[in-house]
Amino acid sequence: MKDVYLFSGFLGSGKTSMLTDVIRQLKEKGLKPAVIMNELGKLPFDSQAVEEDVPLKEMLEGCICCSGSEKTEAQIQSLLADSQFDVLIIETTGAAHPVEALDAVYSPLFAEQLNIKGIVTVADSRFWLDRESLTPQVRSLFLEQIRHAHLLLANKMDLLTEVEQAKVVFEMQNVNTNAFILQTTNGRVPLNLLEKLQASxxxxxxxxxxxxxxxxxxxxxxxxxxxxxxxxxxxxxxxxxxxxxxxxxxxxxxxxxxxxxxxxxxxxxxxxxxxxxxxxxxxxxxxxxxxxxxxxxxxx
Structure with missing residues (x-):
């Protein structure tokens, strides 16, 4: 079975920084990663961060969830048929709801070949402290991304005071009592912490x-x-x-x-x-x- 990770989080939260560092750790361990990257615009800016030797599928101008679900299934089927890899990382747009993104990964046609390790949400800690200034829709999605995470990265902790850091962790833990919260800078997460996840x-x-x-x-x-x-x-x-x-x-x-x-x-x-x-x-x-x-x- 292929291990699959879903990386979630708002635009600018640090998902791509986490992705590139996790790819590095996988390669150092002798594992072959593959990536599906979902971007809302017409240009694949974030995908330029993925090295050429990593199998990559891009979804532009659309959300991995909802109407993009069938496209995601097709991309996964293509990777399973054409590429040799051990671990699949799916980076969602900042506009993706975690449950819908997870739903897009699953098809009864290949579910037995995939082991969904979990949803890893990267949250911008400063963004969290300023969440009351967001529109109700954006704030609701931000909270949902945090609530459904299996592993939660409270990122950009270097920009906060110790009091603010403690406040962020305490408040996020109240929203998601199940996830382990890791305080991070530049989205750095140890690979062994990811490998301990199990959502399937x-x-x-x-x-x-x-x-x-x-x-x-x-x-x-x-x-x-x-x-x-x-x-x-x-x-x-x-x-x-x-x-x-x-x-x-x-x-x-x-x-x-x-x-x-x-x-x-x-x-x-x-x-x-x-x-x-x-x-x-x-x-x-x-x-x-x-x-x-x-x-x-x-x-x-």
Whole structure:
């Protein structure tokens, strides 16, 4: 399996500095990194920081989440097919919501090949102290990026006094009680700290429907194989029974009387079905909190 890291954080927070330093550490350890870099503009400014020997896919003028999800899946499939690498790093735009970015990484077609290690959010500490001056929408996204991180870098600590440093760490820890907070300068994070992360629910070889987390991280994912067919009503009834801590599901659901499993999408309470014209694997990916405790439809 390929380890995957999602780097999140606002523009100017220090994501690219972290990326280049992590690439250096991976190479020193003899590991081959690959990068998917998402930029909102037409020009790939940040990608110039990635050395030529590192496989790189760029997504310009679009967000990795939402409408860019299919493009991200295609980029990952291309890397898996054409490039030799050990670790995939996906750097999102500052406008990407962490849950949606994580959702874009997952496709039932290759989920078994990826081990999502976690979301690493780089937060500009001075930006944090000035957050009340932000618009409500920007402030909300900033808080969401911090709340869903598995590892949180309180960056640019060298610009703050000791009192301000303590205030930043204390306040961020109140927003995200699960993440380890590392005080950093220039986005420097030790590789062994990244390697300890584990956000994917690990699937038991005895029973593909059972799963356990590698650690107690709150936001995680789970790949589920559906072993029997259902009516759409049955499946949607199960979906409605799920707690509101399940944010995303997508995959292919076998429907009684329909030749091929149907493409299924779920996001924040909304369900979408689409016909599929080729035989796809009957699997769905679930993203949320405490996904390992969810009883799956069809389980005895």
């Amino acid at each position: 629910a690990q699937i038991s070889k005895r029973d593909i429907n059972s799963a356990k987390l590698g650690s107690h991280l709150h936001l995680s994912s789970r790949l589920i194989e559906l072993k029997s067919s259902f009516s759409q009503e049955q499946f949607e009834q199960w979906v409605r029974s799920l707690p509101n801590t399940i944010y995303r599901m997508k995959g292919y659901v076998p429907i009684a009387g329909v030749k091929n499993p149907m493409l299924f999408q779920y996001a924040y309470g909304l369900v979408q079905w689409m016909p599929e014209y080729i035989q796809m694997p009957s699997k769905i990916v679930m993203i949320g909190e405490n996904v390992e405790n969810i009883a799956v439809i069809g389980e005895e």
